[in-house]
Amino acid sequence: MTLGSGQVFRWKSRGAKRFCGVLGRSVFFLQQNLLLLHAQADLPADELRLRVQYFLRSGEDWPGLWKSVDVDPRIHAALSATRGLRILKQDPWESLASFIASSNNNIVRIEGMIDRLCRAFGAAIPHRGEIHFAFPRPESLSQLHPDALRRIGFGYRAPYLVEAARQVDSGEIPLQAIARMPYAQARETLLKVEGVGDKVVDCVLLFGFGHFEAFPVDVWVSRIMRKLYFRNRKVPDRKVRTFARRHFGPRCGLAQQALFHAARCELLEPNLPGVHGASMDG
DNA sequence: CGCCAGGTGCTGA
DNA sequence: TCAGCACATGGC
Numbered sequence: 055m056t057l058g059s060g061q062v063f064r065w066k067s068r069g070a071k072r073f074c075g076v077l078g079r080s081v082f083f084l085q086q087n088l089l090l091l092h093a094q095a096d097l098p099a100d101e102l103r104l105r106v107q108y109f110l111r112s113g114e115d116w117p118g119l120w121k122s123v124d125v126d127p128r129i130h131a132a133l134s135a136t137r138g139l140r141i142l143k144q145d146p147w148e149s150l151a152s153f154i155a156s157s158n159n160n161i162v163r164i165e166g167m168i169d170r171l172c173r174a175f176g177a178a179i180p181h182r183g184e185i186h187f188a189f190p191r192p193e194s195l196s197q198l199h200p201d202a203l204r205r206i207g208f209g210y211r212a213p214y215l216v217e218a219a220r221q222v223d224s225g226e227i228p229l230q231a232i233a234r235m236p237y238a239q240a241r242e243t244l245l246k247v248e249g250v251g252d253k254v255v256d257c258v259l260l261f262g263f264g265h266f267e268a269f270p271v272d273v274w275v276s277r278i279m280r281k282l283y284f285r286n287r288k289v290p291d292r293k294v295r296t297f298a299r300r301h302f303g304p305r306c307g308l309a310q311q312a313l314f315h316a317a318r319c320e321l322l323e324p325n326l327p328g329v330h331g332a333s334m335d336g
Numbered sequence: 337c338g339c340c341a342g343g344t345g346c347t348g349a
Numbered sequence: 350t351c352a353g354c355a356c357a358t359g360g361c
Contacts, residue, residue: 291343
């Protein structure tokens with residue numbers, strides 16, 4: 055559920071509860087068997103375990119984290135429907151580049167764009183007879199003409215991504231330093247990147263930098279929040295964000311991901327408890 | 337054809 | 350601050 059919840063765009067299902075993806079320069083296979091997770095990669099066993107635990111944030115107290123945002127019956131329904139979900143620890147550059155590509159776009163096409171980006175400009179990684187690809191480094195993408203990205207379907211986002219790569223490569227956008235900044239300052243800094251607005255920046259801060267107070271408001275979250283908390287009235291994204299931060303508290307980002315996944319996969323319908331309570335009227 | 341998708345930048349009230 | 354609009358692309 056976590057790997058398919060729109061946080062990451064290039065982990066591929068390879069059978070029942072089995073996924074394949076690339077972390078850094080290594081190909082990983084993850085297979086879930088009930089409460090056990092089997093991980094495979096061409097790495098020493100101890101390093102393999104550490105890398106997977108880091109990516110999955112296995113050191114966190116997940117039951118405690120989810121409990122901290124379980125503040126009312128409506129979010130409780132979403133949390134129940136997404137039990138086991140986690141917030142991943144993504145590479146900051148990959149999350150920044152990926153979510154620049156995500157704007158006004160759908161997940162299937164985002165996945166295709168990122169896949170073509172990695173095939174064209176990422177380092178090849180041979181693995182058991184197959185060729186996988188690393189995510190392209192900023193210094194590679196910064197050299198491109200935007201047309202090279204337009205040709206693989208990036209559309210009007212092409213110059214945004216090239217420019218972002220240049221800003222990261224030059225140190226103008228210092229990801230290393232941003233990782234040590236508090237949420238508000240990191241947000242302000244990343245917003246200077248063209249193509250990064252109020253929603254994308256919160257995705258990057260939540261999935262790439264571990265700021266659980268980020269609450270990305272996309273069309274799905276906007277809809278479900280309107281339904282659950284605003285009597286179905288249209289509400290500016292900014293208001294949804296500030297309400298969520300106040301209502302769910304400093305881990306509101308977790309509530310956001312549960313709501314996003316539940317809404318997108320229709321896990322709450324029917325009989326969704328709204329502001330008027332559950333009702334069966336048609 | 338029109339609408340939608342993990343929106344953003346720009347413009348004008 | 351807010352709404353309205355253009356913006357590439359592909360699926361339906």
